Amino acid sequence: GTIYYDEEKAVYYKGQWLANQRSGRGLVVYPSGNTYEGEWKANKKNGKGEMFWAGTNEKYTGNWKDDRQDGFGEHVWLSGNEAQLDKGDTTKQRCNLYSGQWVNGRRHGIGTFLYANGSQYHGCWEDNIKHGFGVFTYPDGHVYEGPFENDRMPPRGNAVRASEDVAPQLKLNISDIMDNSTEDAMHEVKLLENVLLRYNSEFKVVYKHYAQLEVRKFAGEDAGVALGADAVSNLTLNPSPSSAGIPTVFTMNMEQLRLLCKDCKLLSTRMTFAEVHEIFYRMRRHHALSISAAWEGNGEKKDGGVFYDGEDEAGYSLYDPFRPVLFREFVEGLVRIAYTKFCIFNPEVTIKAAIKGVVEDHLRVYATQTGLDMAEDKMAEPKVQNAIAANMPLYDSIWAKYAVSGGGSGTMMLREFVVFVTDLSSFGRKRVKNIKETLALTRPAGPSHHHRQHHQHHHDDSGVDVLDGCLVKAEFLEALVRLSADSHTEQVPLQEKIKLFVSGTLAPLMDNFEEAKAGQTKIKVTGLGGQKIVTANATKNRNRPPR
Numbered sequence: 001g002t003i004y005y006d007e008e009k010a011v012y013y014k015g016q017w018l019a020n021q022r023s024g025r026g027l028v029v030y031p032s033g034n035t036y037e038g039e040w041k042a043n044k045k046n047g048k049g050e051m052f053w054a055g056t057n058e059k060y061t062g063n064w065k066d067d068r069q070d071g072f073g074e075h076v077w078l079s080g081n082e083a084q085l086d087k088g089d090t091t092k093q094r095c096n097l098y099s100g101q102w103v104n105g106r107r108h109g110i111g112t113f114l115y116a117n118g119s120q121y122h123g124c125w126e127d128n129i130k131h132g133f134g135v136f137t138y139p140d141g142h143v144y145e146g147p148f149e150n151d152r153m154p155p156r157g158n159a160v161r162a163s164e165d166v167a168p169q170l171k172l173n174i175s176d177i178m179d180n181s182t183e184d185a186m187h188e189v190k191l192l193e194n195v196l197l198r199y200n201s202e203f204k205v206v207y208k209h210y211a212q213l214e215v216r217k218f219a220g221e222d223a224g225v226a227l228g229a230d231a232v233s234n235l236t237l238n239p240s241p242s243s244a245g246i247p248t249v250f251t252m253n254m255e256q257l258r259l260l261c262k263d264c265k266l267l268s269t270r271m272t273f274a275e276v277h278e279i280f281y282r283m284r285r286h287h288a289l290s291i292s293a294a295w296e297g298n299g300e301k302k303d304g305g306v307f308y309d310g311e312d313e314a315g316y317s318l319y320d321p322f323r324p325v326l327f328r329e330f331v332e333g334l335v336r337i338a339y340t341k342f343c344i345f346n347p348e349v350t351i352k353a354a355i356k357g358v359v360e361d362h363l364r365v366y367a368t369q370t371g372l373d374m375a376e377d378k379m380a381e382p383k384v385q386n387a388i389a390a391n392m393p394l395y396d397s398i399w400a401k402y403a404v405s406g407g408g409s410g411t412m413m414l415r416e417f418v419v420f421v422t423d424l425s426s427f428g429r430k431r432v433k434n435i436k437e438t439l440a441l442t443r444p445a446g447p448s449h450h451h452r453q454h455h456q457h458h459h460d461d462s463g464v465d466v467l468d469g470c471l472v473k474a475e476f477l478e479a480l481v482r483l484s485a486d487s488h489t490e491q492v493p494l495q496e497k498i499k500l501f502v503s504g505t506l507a508p509l510m511d512n513f514e515e516a517k518a519g520q521t522k523i524k525v526t527g528l529g530g531q532k533i534v535t536a537n538a539t540k541n542r543n544r545p546p547r
Contacts, residue, residue: 063102251327383493480506487500
């Protein structure tokens with residue numbers, strides 16, 4: 001039932017009752033504009049629920065006991081007007097957020113605090129302050145592990161980095177790809193960090209530019225369910241003040257990083273953006289394991305683990321296009337991309353040389369530039385984006401039919417894409433001659449031959465089957481747009497070509513899917529990678545975990 005506490009019916013409780021008291025699930029809107037939605041017992045907040053403080057723009061989601069936060073919960077200090085946010089500003093990359101244990105309304109026990117500047121603390125809390133053993137990661141990647149007393153690190157002669165240092169610094173955590181077990185190896189890592197510091201200003205300009213690009217979120221691309229979603233009531237509620245839609249991060253996201261990689265010609269059929277997602281997954285996992293090792297290696301008995309924002313943070317999936325990328329992750333991620341692209345198959349190429357090549361032959365030439373590829377620029381036009389959005393149900397059906405190997409992970413194998421394009425030839429005008437022509441549809445044209453590349457190192461990957469590579473959904477959608485443009489030579493806008501391609505090719509394909517027998521279509525391949533025949537059946541039981 002519902003009870004209103006004012007004549008305007010703006011202050012009310014709507015939910016379940018027991019013995020004339022709020023008990024069960026319900027929503028209350030207070031005169032201040034604050035709201036609470038969740039579980040009640042004897043007129044008090046008890047159980048799981050979400051509280052939003054309108055005056056201070058704060059939100060807590062988690063456990064309650066007698067009207068106070070108690071147990072596990074997440075508290076975020078939200079920002080104000082989104083229009084005033086400077087996305088890509090490395091001094092404010094996210095909202096302050098605490099996730100961990102609470103006692104009687106105070107941070108107490110084991111918890112993680114994520115700070116706006118990108119730093120984070122994992123460790124012990126006592127009466128709302130850091131006290132006991134903890135691991136603190138600075139915005140530049142340096143890590144302090146040790147005791148905290150009354151919210152501060154005690155003076156230590158062997159501290160990794162003094163908190164008052166203001167000179168630009170950078171610390172890479174890449175021991176999984178670059179040895180640092182000897183003094184000589186540590187010196188090489190330090191030289192690499194110094195190289196990156198020389199590019200730091202350029203990195204910030206590029207990072208901010210792409211963080212501010214508008215990217216469209218199509219249906220089915222939600223990031224996932226955040227902590228405490230099970231506490232949300234199933235009741236049909238009246239409109240009330242809410243924190244819904246208020247951003248909590250102001251960083252680049254993975255989709256914006258994809259646009260950067262595409263613009264800078266860093267992607268290929270041998271390194272798709274699905275591989276970049278996996279590179280960042282491995283990086284975050286390595287960071288998480290480093291924090292865990294520091295935490296567990298302290299030797300003190302602890303009641304719980306550290307809540308870390310690494311893998312599976314806030315419900316993000318492996319290939320989530322809207323997962324945030326902190327600035328320090330962006331810089332280290334470029335190093336790992338350079339390593340994967342140039343060093344793995346060519347050991348004589350150093351990581352230092354590879355990152356120089358990425359910066360000087362890719363970022364400096366292509367990043368933030370417009371007008372270099374008018375056909376690709378048209379994809380970002382609102383009318384074209386609207387045409388894509390209007391046909392998403394059909395695109396989703398095609399994706400579901402052909403992207404069978406990923407098991408719903410969010411990727412389509414290039415092998416499956418080839419099957420799809422070959423099936424199209426039965427219905428539309430587009431004819432592909434060979435597998436190279438088909439794979440060329442998955443990305444823009446390569447770097448201009450007039451551009452001299454000093455640091456480019458082509459790795460020997462002749463033994464790699466490119467058909468085992470994967471596309472993320474955004475790459476698949478762009479490939480559909482390129483197919484639309486190539487299949488119709490009429491002098492009409494791109495959005496009209498999309499409509500013609502849908503009505504003349506894609507819709508008939510799906511209408512006649514059984515007749516097309518897509519699962520058994522044979523594709524003749526012109527000798528690339530030793531492949532002779534490719535069938536969709538060959539991919540149905542293939543599962544490709546992150547490498």
